Amino acid sequence: MPMKPLEHDHRYGELDQVIRAYLGQRADDVDDKPSAALLSYLRHTWHTRPTALAVAEQQLREYARNPPGRLRLRLGEFYPIPDVGLAESEIQAWLLLLADHIKHSVEAGEVPPPGTPATHWEWHARFPELAQLLGGWFSQDMPEEFSDHDAALRDYAETTEPQLTSRLVGELHELLALDLDETDYVLAVAELGMEVDPPEPYSASGWLALAADRLGGFPTGHGPSGSAESGGAPA
Known part of the structure; x- marks a missing residue:
């Protein structure tokens, strides 16, 4: 049966954030240089949720070491890695490389300086x-x-x-x-x-x-009863 949201986030929530950072970007990470997508993830996460980096590193390694079979993916029991432009045979090594880059960034204290968002994911995250x-x-x-x-x-x-x-x-x-x-x-x-x-x-x-x-000047968030209404896009 498909995973419940809490289980998904516990096992794959931060891995999902890393993968989403590659939306529209190339997965061209190499041993001595993270991709633009991973740099965007590192920059935003260092300056907003630095403790999440350790979670990301752990979840990437766990997924790479225990890749799902086709049946478990079809049943919704595992997080399906979206298409990032790599062959299926390359995904495991790529995930481990991402984990290595994140680990190095944390252990060496290499914090990308604040700057203009560089990817679609970073614009929306920021x-x-x-x-x-x-x-x-x-x-x-x-x-x-x-x-x-x-x-x-x-x-x-x-x-x-x-x-x-x-x-x-x-x-x-x-x-x-x-x-x-x-x-x-x-x-x-x-x-x-x-x-x-x-x-x-x-x-x-x-x-x-x-x-x-x-x-800053409009009246905000109060309907006829005086209670605040939740936000959301118009229908």
């Missing part, structure tokens, strides 16, 4: 609430659902827990503090799910600054 806003309220359907960008922002503020709105404002300021080139801000909001252009006459960074200001 700015989760901003990804929720841009992917949920500013998808290509936004013009059909809202009269303008301000109306979408107001809907987010009115239907989302105030604590999450405050977290979002912090993420907006953090993104602006990266001081990227304007073309990089365009790429950043696209990575985070925005599928419509900023309103005229704003650039991407200008609109992000405006959104932070607007969300």
